[in-house]
Amino acid sequence: MAAPVKNDSEIRYLNPVSVDVKKKKYCRFKKSGIKYIDYKDGEFLKKFLNEQGKILPRRLTGTSQKYQKKVAQAVKRARHLAILPFVTDLMK
Amino acid sequence: MNNYETVFIATPVLSEAQLDELFGKFQGVITENGGQIVNAEAWGLKKLAYAIQKKTTGYYFLIEFTGEGNLIETLEKQYRRDERVIRFLSFRQDKHAVEYSIKRRNKLAGKVNAEVVETEANVEPVAVEEA
Numbered sequence: 001m002a003a004p005v006k007n008d009s010e011i012r013y014l015n016p017v018s019v020d021v022k023k024k025k026y027c028r029f030k031k032s033g034i035k036y037i038d039y040k041d042g043e044f045l046k047k048f049l050n051e052q053g054k055i056l057p058r059r060l061t062g063t064s065q066k067y068q069k070k071v072a073q074a075v076k077r078a079r080h081l082a083i084l085p086f087v088t089d090l091m092k
Numbered sequence: 093m094n095n096y097e098t099v100f101i102a103t104p105v106l107s108e109a110q111l112d113e114l115f116g117k118f119q120g121v122i123t124e125n126g127g128q129i130v131n132a133e134a135w136g137l138k139k140l141a142y143a144i145q146k147k148t149t150g151y152y153f154l155i156e157f158t159g160e161g162n163l164i165e166t167l168e169k170q171y172r173r174d175e176r177v178i179r180f181l182s183f184r185q186d187k188h189a190v191e192y193s194i195k196r197r198n199k200l201a202g203k204v205n206a207e208v209v210e211t212e213a214n215v216e217p218v219a220v221e222e223a
Contacts (some may be wrong), residue, residue, distance in 0.1 A: 030202035036188035038196075042141075080181055081099055082150070 020026045025062030029070075037070045039077035042084050046091065048075065093157050095130070095190050098182035100171060101150035104137060113177055115153050123172050127159030130199055144178050156185075156193060 029037070039045070047061070048056050048071050055075055058068040078084040085091070102114055111134070119129055135152035144150070164182055172182040184192065 018223040022126065032216060036186075038192065077183070079141075081152075081179060082142055082144060085141040088141075 019022035027062055027067055029067040030064055036068075037067070037074040039074040039081070040083065042078055045071070045075050045078055047082060049091070050090065051089065051091050053085050053091055094161065095156070095158050095185040096127075096164065096182060097153050097154070097156050097189070097193070098167065098180065099152060100177050101140075101144070101152055102176050103145075103150065103178055104149040106151065106176060110176075111151055114174070117174075118153070118167070118170065119155060119165055120153065120157065122157050125159070125163045125166050127157045127163050129155060129157045131156040131193070133200075140207035149179060150178060172185065176205060217221050 001059055026061070028034075037045075048061055055072055061068075063071060075084060079086050098118075100118065102111060106114065115132070115134060119132060122129060131154070135154065137149055139149050141149065145180050146217040167182065168182065184189050
C-alpha cells in the first residue's frame, strides 16, 4: 500500500536555504582616508595575505586598484626586510 | 632635493659599541655626501621572518633624510661593501609617505614624553587616530 501523499505544495529542503544578504565590499583605505600604507607594520599587512603569505586579490578584499598597488608595494618591501615571509604555512 | 628613507639590518653578533659605530658610519655617509638627516631610529634586535645568511635575528636601523638622488648610489655602495649589513632598502618617499612619517614621528615623540611624564599615573597615552 502506497503511503498517502501528504502535501504536495510544501517544498522541503534538505539544507536550510541560505538567505545571504550580500555585503557590499568596500575599499578600507578610501573609506578611512588612509593615504600611505606602511611597510613597517607587518601585522596590518597580514590582513591582505593568505595563510601562505600570498597577497590576496582585490576581488576578495575589496581594495580599490589604486590602493591594491600600494598594498602590493608595501608587502614587497616588508618581505625584503624580513618583516613578512615570502613563503610560509599557517601564518595566522 | 628629495626625501628618502633607508632601512638596514645589521648582523646580530655585534656589540653595542659596534652597532653605534655602524649606525654613525652610515649617518656620516649621508651627511658627508650632502644629505641632511631628518630622523634616525634604532629598532633594536628583531626576529627575521626568514633566515638571511643563516641568521634568524638582526638589528634594524632606520634613517630618514633629504638629499640628491646620486647620494643613494654612494650609500648603497657602502652598504654592499660593509659585510656587517645583511640587508638594506632605500626608497624615495612620496608626498603621502612624507606626511605619514611626520605624523609617525610626532606620535613616537609624544609617546616617549607621555611615558616619562605619566610613569606613575599609569595612564595610557591616547593615540590620536587621524583619518
